Amino acid sequence: xxxxxxxxxSIICMAVIILSGCWDQKELNNIALxxxxxxDTAPEEDMHLFTFQILIPGQVTPTIGGGGGDQAPIxxxxxxxxxxxxxxxxxxxxxxxxLYFPHMQMVVxxxxxxxxxxxxxxxxxxxxxxxxxLTTVFITNGIAAKTVLSTLTPIEMKPSESLLEKSExxxxxxxxxxxxxxxxxxxxxxxxxxxxxxxxxxxxxxxPEDSTTNIQQVEPKAVIxxxxxxxxxGDKLKGWLQEYSARGLLWVLGKVESTIxxxxxxKKEESINVEIIRSKSQVIPLLNKDQPEFTVKILADANIGExxxxxxxxxxxxxxxIQEKVIKVVKKEAEVAISEVQKHQSDVLGLxxxxxxxxxEQWGYWEKDxxxxxSNAKVxxxxxxxxxxxxxxxxxxxxx
Amino acid sequence: MVIQVKKERINAWQLFCLIxxxxxxxxxxxxxxxxxxxxxWLAILIGGSVGGTLIFVIYGSLYxxxxxxxxxxxxxxxxxxxxxxLFGLVFILYFLHGSARVLRxxxxxxxxxxxxSTPLFFIHFLMILTMMIVLRHGVEVLGRMAELSFxxxxxxxxxxxxxxxxxxxxxxxxxFPILENGLRGMFSTSFxxxxxxxxxxxxxxxxxxxxxxxxxSVMKAGLSAILFSTVVLSFTIMLNILVLxxxxxxxxxxxxxxTIGRVSLMEFIDRLDPIVLLTLIIGDLFKMGIFFLAAVIxxxxxxxxxxxxxxxxxxxxxxxxxSLTVAGNFAEHIEIGGGMLPLYVHVPIAVxxxxxxxxxxxxxxHMKRS
Numbered sequence: 001x002x003x004x005x006x007x008x009x010s011i012i013c014m015a016v017i018i019l020s021g022c023w024d025q026k027e028l029n030n031i032a033l034x035x036x037x038x039x040d041t042a043p044e045e046d047m048h049l050f051t052f053q054i055l056i057p058g059q060v061t062p063t064i065g066g067g068g069g070d071q072a073p074i075x076x077x078x079x080x081x082x083x084x085x086x087x088x089x090x091x092x093x094x095x096x097x098x099l100y101f102p103h104m105q106m107v108v109x110x111x112x113x114x115x116x117x118x119x120x121x122x123x124x125x126x127x128x129x130x131x132x133x134l135t136t137v138f139i140t141n142g143i144a145a146k147t148v149l150s151t152l153t154p155i156e157m158k159p160s161e162s163l164l165e166k167s168e169x170x171x172x173x174x175x176x177x178x179x180x181x182x183x184x185x186x187x188x189x190x191x192x193x194x195x196x197x198x199x200x201x202x203x204x205x206x207x208p209e210d211s212t213t214n215i216q217q218v219e220p221k222a223v224i225x226x227x228x229x230x231x232x233x234g235d236k237l238k239g240w241l242q243e244y245s246a247r248g249l250l251w252v253l254g255k256v257e258s259t260i261x262x263x264x265x266x267k268k269e270e271s272i273n274v275e276i277i278r279s280k281s282q283v284i285p286l287l288n289k290d291q292p293e294f295t296v297k298i299l300a301d302a303n304i305g306e307x308x309x310x311x312x313x314x315x316x317x318x319x320x321x322i323q324e325k326v327i328k329v330v331k332k333e334a335e336v337a338i339s340e341v342q343k344h345q346s347d348v349l350g351l352x353x354x355x356x357x358x359x360x361e362q363w364g365y366w367e368k369d370x371x372x373x374x375s376n377a378k379v380x381x382x383x384x385x386x387x388x389x390x391x392x393x394x395x396x397x398x399x400x
Numbered sequence: 401m402v403i404q405v406k407k408e409r410i411n412a413w414q415l416f417c418l419i420x421x422x423x424x425x426x427x428x429x430x431x432x433x434x435x436x437x438x439x440x441w442l443a444i445l446i447g448g449s450v451g452g453t454l455i456f457v458i459y460g461s462l463y464x465x466x467x468x469x470x471x472x473x474x475x476x477x478x479x480x481x482x483x484x485x486l487f488g489l490v491f492i493l494y495f496l497h498g499s500a501r502v503l504r505x506x507x508x509x510x511x512x513x514x515x516x517s518t519p520l521f522f523i524h525f526l527m528i529l530t531m532m533i534v535l536r537h538g539v540e541v542l543g544r545m546a547e548l549s550f551x552x553x554x555x556x557x558x559x560x561x562x563x564x565x566x567x568x569x570x571x572x573x574x575x576f577p578i579l580e581n582g583l584r585g586m587f588s589t590s591f592x593x594x595x596x597x598x599x600x601x602x603x604x605x606x607x608x609x610x611x612x613x614x615x616x617s618v619m620k621a622g623l624s625a626i627l628f629s630t631v632v633l634s635f636t637i638m639l640n641i642l643v644l645x646x647x648x649x650x651x652x653x654x655x656x657x658x659t660i661g662r663v664s665l666m667e668f669i670d671r672l673d674p675i676v677l678l679t680l681i682i683g684d685l686f687k688m689g690i691f692f693l694a695a696v697i698x699x700x701x702x703x704x705x706x707x708x709x710x711x712x713x714x715x716x717x718x719x720x721x722x723s724l725t726v727a728g729n730f731a732e733h734i735e736i737g738g739g740m741l742p743l744y745v746h747v748p749i750a751v752x753x754x755x756x757x758x759x760x761x762x763x764x765x766h767m768k769r770s
Contacts, residue, residue, distance in 0.1 A: 013529065016526065016529075023515060023517055023518040023522070126648075126651075129512065129513050129514070129516065132661065133658070133661055133662060134661075134662065134664055134670070183662055186648060187644075187645045187647070187648065190645065190647030190648060190651075191645060191647060353573070354573075356577065357573055357576040357577055358576075358577075359577075360577045360580050
């Protein structure tokens with residue numbers, strides 16, 4: 001008797017243990033995978049327009065030859081709401097599946113929303129266990145977030161995937177934009193003496209009315225590209241760093257992974273391309289009582305990428321000369337970037353935090369009026385560039 | 401009453417594992433010591449190595465004076481039958497409450513992070529059921545399970561730490577400035593809580609000591625376990641601050657879970673949350689279980705129940721129900737645990753009463769001799 005009772009009990013216990021995980025189960029065909037979210041301003045006051053980009057599983061991997069059908073691989077749902085959670089719940093009316101967020105890859109805020117402040121949207125990303133802190137964030141530069149999520153592009157059709165890949169490549173190869181995730185923004189907003197910066201998104205060309213036609217052209221009518229860096233004060237968008245000043249910011253932060261720096265030859269119309277292969281930087285606060293002062297040290301390794309003019313690259317003196325020229329360029333870019341962020345009063349460099357770490361007492365005096373102290377801070381830039389290689393040739397080809 | 405059942409034994413290594421797992425409990429995965437801000441790791445190090453060791457020295461010395469008796473029995477011997485019994489009752493309630501609170505810690509964290517719609521009752525029920533089955537088999541099984549779990553938790557910890565360090569999310573500047581408000585500022589926020597939590601709760605461990613194979617090894621095993629867990633706790637909290645920054649760390653309900661969520665290696669090793677959840681489950685299972693066992697053994701001892709195992713199910717059900725009513729919501733639960741408990745419960749019950757007992761016992765011993 002006893003053994004059959006305990007057998008029965010153990011079966012029940014096993015069932016309880018295994019099945020309790022199914023309490024909250026969601027079947028794959030009942031969920032709508034959200035790959036990205038866009039936030040725009042809505043005409044009504046206090047409302048925002050949320051755009052959810054949803055993957056259509058059947059259209060993602062079209063079989064070769066057969067084609068994936070005429071349907072786009074994604075669909076979007078737009079829904080007004082005060083908060084994202086409200087919009088998500090309201091959107092249930094528009095989709096047969098439950099919106100499912102763990103696979104979300106990016107969030108796009110329009111510049112208008114960013115000017116009002118992004119803090120209100122960050123809370124749900126911290127609080128909800130389905131959302132991930134490593135989600136990449138973009139700020140649109142002059143377009144609606146909805147356009148970014150709905151413009152199909154060639155090669156990689158899904159707009160979010162495509163933008164993320166472009167962003168990754170351009171951060172790695174060009175250093176004119178940044179890729180920042182929610183986590184970094186939350187940390188920067190929550191740290192005294194530090195402001196966030198976020199990569200921008202632009203559109204080249206004119207997005208067509210019918211988004212599938214965009215990918216049927218050899219040269220698409222519109223391309224969404226990651227470009228420029230948005231700088232913030234607190235959680236509010238203050239301004240944009242374009243091209244070389246964007247790279248200047250990355251020099252100061254030590255985030256340039258690889259890029260090309262052009263320096264002039266003796267003849268001004270010819271140039272030498274120097275390829276930066278790695279960089280790092282250090283911000284040193286000088287403990288100066290009357291005015292915040294800093295030294296920024298930038299270190300980078302480089303190779304000679306291409307040269308238009310004749311120089312003897314076997315001669316180390318020539319290399320030194322080129323190094324000097326690169327240093328000048330880097331210093332100038334960094335200084336321009338610093339003066340621009342000072343103009344916007346946006347401490348994306350974390351200078352305030354650097355003072356706090358070195359001298360908390362002094363920071364106590366400056367903290368209240370940091371925005372003004374920051375814009376008057378003196379920042380000295382020092383750069384050191386080491387050219388390591390000149391590739392497979394020393395002297396370039398000459399017409400004999 | 402002398403504990404008659406002497407067949408069950410745990411050795412010094414098992415005691416070490418039990419103490420370490422008990423100390424990890426919930427503390428390892430939450431923002432333990434967050435009142436001290438970015439100096440939390442230092443406060444934990446000092447709290448554990450000073451508070452923890454001092455408290456354990458009290459417990460260990462009491463045990464050495466009465467190596468065959470449980471806490472409940474020797475307190476009756478030291479201060480007389482009736483006051484001793486009153487103390488015993490207080491201790492048992494303390495263990496029951498401790499067990500219920502740990503169970504609630506576990507349920508609330510699992511509820512917030514994973515099983516958002518599973519009722520708390522079921523999460524708690526499965527946990528207490530597991531422990532009831534273990535305790536039905538006795539102290540020895542708990543000891544052996546601790547050995548195995550200790551090994552698992554060390555492997556998990558190792559994997560977790562390596563992946564966090566390799567994720568490139570560690571920012572050393574988050575730790576600076578160290579001691580912004582000076583040592584006094586740090587102590588004002590960490591005293592008494594970091595000196596008594598979880599060290600004072602180790603009172604529950606004293607009920608396991610009579611089962612020890614070699615009574616002489618108690619100090620060595622106990623103190624090394626406390627120092628080891630202090631270092632691990634401090635290091636883990638430091639890692640949290642390094643990855644999250646002090647702002648997110650202090651605002652987080654489940655800091656280690658947040659930290660591991662930041663790990664993404666080569667875009668495909670990510671979502672390592674199970675590492676943290678398993679750590680939480682193992683730590684809380686043992687902390688809850690040891691409190692539970694202490695309540696069971698204590699009750700058996702106080703009310704002259706011959707075999708403590710017959711009390712496992714009734715007391716388990718009391719703990720299960722208490723865990724659901726111990727606080728109205730998570731905020732209240734944390735508030736009680738952070739503010740009231742250390743000062744008004746842990747200090748008097750787990751430090752002052754045992755300290756007094758030791759003091760009186762030593763004086764009596766001295767008087768007897770002279």
